[in-house]
Amino acid sequence: MHSQQRLSPRQIRLFVLSLFIIIFVRWWRSSGSNTSSDEDSFEHDGHGFSNVNDTWPGRAERVKQAFLSSYHAYEQSAFGQDELSPVSKKGSNNFNGWGVSIIDSIDTILLMELKPEYKRALEHVTKLRFSRPFDSANSPEIPFFETTIRYLGGFLSAYTLTSDKIFLTRADELAQILLPAFQTQSGLPSFSVDFAGKKPKPGPKARRSAFSETASFGLEFLTLAKFTGKRVYRDRVERLKDRLAESRLENNLWPTFWDGETFRPVSNSLAIGGNADSGYEYLLKTWLTDPNSKEFRDMYISAADAIISNLLYISPNRHLLYATDIPNYNTGVPSSKFEHLTCFLPGLLSLGVHTLHEHLSLRQRRTHMWAAEGLAETCWVVSVDQETGLGPDEVVFGRWGSTREKGKDGKHIPLTPEQQNDEDRRAGRWVDALAEWERASNSRWRKGGVWGSHEEANHVPPGVRSVVPVVLGRDRTKKDDGKDGKGEGKGMGKRDYWLRRPENALRPEVVESLYILWRTTNDSKWRNKGWQICEAIIDEQGHSRTPSGAYSTVRNVDSVPVRWTDSMPSVKLGFDPTGPIRFQYGGTSAAEVGLGGLEE
Numbered sequence: 001m002h003s004q005q006r007l008s009p010r011q012i013r014l015f016v017l018s019l020f021i022i023i024f025v026r027w028w029r030s031s032g033s034n035t036s037s038d039e040d041s042f043e044h045d046g047h048g049f050s051n052v053n054d055t056w057p058g059r060a061e062r063v064k065q066a067f068l069s070s071y072h073a074y075e076q077s078a079f080g081q082d083e084l085s086p087v088s089k090k091g092s093n094n095f096n097g098w099g100v101s102i103i104d105s106i107d108t109i110l111l112m113e114l115k116p117e118y119k120r121a122l123e124h125v126t127k128l129r130f131s132r133p134f135d136s137a138n139s140p141e142i143p144f145f146e147t148t149i150r151y152l153g154g155f156l157s158a159y160t161l162t163s164d165k166i167f168l169t170r171a172d173e174l175a176q177i178l179l180p181a182f183q184t185q186s187g188l189p190s191f192s193v194d195f196a197g198k199k200p201k202p203g204p205k206a207r208r209s210a211f212s213e214t215a216s217f218g219l220e221f222l223t224l225a226k227f228t229g230k231r232v233y234r235d236r237v238e239r240l241k242d243r244l245a246e247s248r249l250e251n252n253l254w255p256t257f258w259d260g261e262t263f264r265p266v267s268n269s270l271a272i273g274g275n276a277d278s279g280y281e282y283l284l285k286t287w288l289t290d291p292n293s294k295e296f297r298d299m300y301i302s303a304a305d306a307i308i309s310n311l312l313y314i315s316p317n318r319h320l321l322y323a324t325d326i327p328n329y330n331t332g333v334p335s336s337k338f339e340h341l342t343c344f345l346p347g348l349l350s351l352g353v354h355t356l357h358e359h360l361s362l363r364q365r366r367t368h369m370w371a372a373e374g375l376a377e378t379c380w381v382v383s384v385d386q387e388t389g390l391g392p393d394e395v396v397f398g399r400w401g402s403t404r405e406k407g408k409d410g411k412h413i414p415l416t417p418e419q420q421n422d423e424d425r426r427a428g429r430w431v432d433a434l435a436e437w438e439r440a441s442n443s444r445w446r447k448g449g450v451w452g453s454h455e456e457a458n459h460v461p462p463g464v465r466s467v468v469p470v471v472l473g474r475d476r477t478k479k480d481d482g483k484d485g486k487g488e489g490k491g492m493g494k495r496d497y498w499l500r501r502p503e504n505a506l507r508p509e510v511v512e513s514l515y516i517l518w519r520t521t522n523d524s525k526w527r528n529k530g531w532q533i534c535e536a537i538i539d540e541q542g543h544s545r546t547p548s549g550a551y552s553t554v555r556n557v558d559s560v561p562v563r564w565t566d567s568m569p570s571v572k573l574g575f576d577p578t579g580p581i582r583f584q585y586g587g588t589s590a591a592e593v594g595l596g597g598l599e600e
Contacts, residue, residue: 059531064112066538066551070568071109071117073550074101080124086550087566095146099124103154110161125155126166130177141192141201144181145213147174149278152220159227168227175224175233186263187239188214202260209260210275215240218286218296237286241295244283249329251310252302254279256325271325272311273339280307281348288355301359304352307345308371312430314463315397315496318470320381321374321430321463322397333426336397337500338382340507343391346376347513354520367434374430374464376517379510380529384469385495386557388543389536391510394501400427433462470494472558502556506537506544506569 078084078091082100085092102121109117152171159167180198181189191203191213203209218237225233243263248254255265256275272280283300287293311323313334322338323345349372353365360368383391438461472494514530517523537544537551543562544551552564 059534063534063538067108067112068114068117069545069549070551071105073548074568075117075120077548079120084550084568085566086546086548086552086568087564089548095150096142098128098130098151100150100154103151103158106154106167107157107161110158122164122166125158125170128170130174140195142177142195143192144178144189145191145216147178148217148220152178152224156220156223156227171224172228172230175221179232179236182236182239184263185261186243187236188243188260188263189217189236190260200260207260208266209258211254211256211258211271211279212274212276214258214260214263215244215254215279216282218282219289222286222289222293237293241293244299245295248299251329252299252306253310253329255329268328268330269325270311270329272307272323272345273325273337273342276325277341277344280304281344284348284352284355297356297359300352301356301364304349304368305364308367309431312371312375312463313397313399313428314430314433316400316428317398318381318467318496319462319465320378320397320467320496321371322378323375324397336399337394338378338397338497339394340379340391340505341509343375343379343509343513345513346372346374346379347509347516349375350513350517350520370434370461370464371430372513372517373521374461376513376526376529377464377467379513380533381467381469382497383510383533383536385471387471387560388504388554388557388562389533390504390543390554390557391507391533392499392502392557393505393507394499395497396500397497430463437461499556499558502558503565504544504554504557505567506551506553 073086073089074084077089078101080099080102081091082093082095082097083091084101102124106118106121106125109121152174155167155171155174158164159171177195178189178193181193181200183200184190190200191209192201193199194201203213218240221233221237225231225237244254247263247265253270254276255267256269256271257267258264259266270276280300280303283296283303287297287300291297307323310332311326311334312321313324313336314321323342324334324336324338326332326334349368353360353369353372357365379391382395383389386392511530511533514526514533518526518530536542539545543554543560546552546564550568553567553569555563555565
């Protein structure tokens, strides 16, 4: 594990909404004539894109031009609306109709010093009034979670970078509109706010609320309390802290779904991907926003330990480390699914090791960092395994059942989920393999051959070792393809997983985590892996780019030519604090300027 810099409380007194943004500004202003070293050169030859051996500042310019191409297409066809449909060149309003792509993009525009684009965006914000949601005839509600992370976070980031009061004014106005969401029995936010009646409204599934939607507002509300001096915002976060502490399970995790009125659990599921992800992410980052909120820090540490112990598994052949969910925590049987959304986790664990050094034991620091690196490797390889180089939205891994014969290559052939019993499906927990590897010098995990090189097997834990991509391409067999090219048998023997949801939604989590791994470990391999994924997205010959110059989500990442789904989510342009363009830009523009730690 790489050594970690010990931080004092004063060094981490920064607002997490601007944690990465401030670094990027410094990078761009400092990187002018610097060139990269040989260590940071990377030739990408995985998917037919142009081989490059250019400098990191040159790559930063390519990312900048990709942003401009996307944003100008949005401005031309959908400016003022929420998002662009890049193929049909039409706008859509699915996030209140207040121009979420503009608000999401402002800090990216500032980082890239795009003055004309900033001027137009500032004019939009100045004129913006929070009228009824655009589709008010059918949906007069304002979704609390999406509005908070996209609009409120965007305004606060812009204010942090510019000190322009208009951004703080809009953030305060919007937060006042959102406050009625807290008028519940639990004091935690409902799914949405009735705009006209100024009262909380349940979501589409009655009072069933996701953990991520209920528990992900601490960053924005604490930051707003700091900037405005209004106690009401901090009080809401204090109430969240108390309810989270009261409602934890014995294993220090939280059920995925809750009654939105009472905050009582309404499911037995445990998850770390969709419906749960940011609820855990905000534990650490709320403490980073306010280091006096020690309860959030302690809940993060115990939750991270529990995630590693209960939700991390390894695949049987390639030993890919992945995090999955448990549909019923009473049985402990995992689903084996792995979501793109879950790829926020390696970045979070790495950031936790970096900033919680004095609060973690040596064993915790080592285990959390191993988990971060192993998960990041899987997130990367599941992307570059695909023919397009783009990551699928969800895969399902094979498990360690023992009823099949080994293949001709001596590797175990995993069972499909339907073929497994509960004992089969509980096999392969990472902590069990790790304990065996640490305990015995003659463990199977320390042998070479199918387990990796002997040297690597002796020094690197299972699930953390380097992995070679498996791009099936035209060589895929009928068994690999499954019955219809999408079947559960697809690639299972070679890849250890099949594509359950093969679309790419231009999500930021993989690039975000690879960026954080690079910044916290100073290991350039994470930077290089991030660039490989970046190029798969932005390259002019890449599969996401449309004739309009904008980028579209893709229906199937393992099929070429691709079919676009005619959507460019605002997260492609920004999305605080995890936009793929932002992390691609930050990861490429640092060059060789010798920056200090991430906390700067």
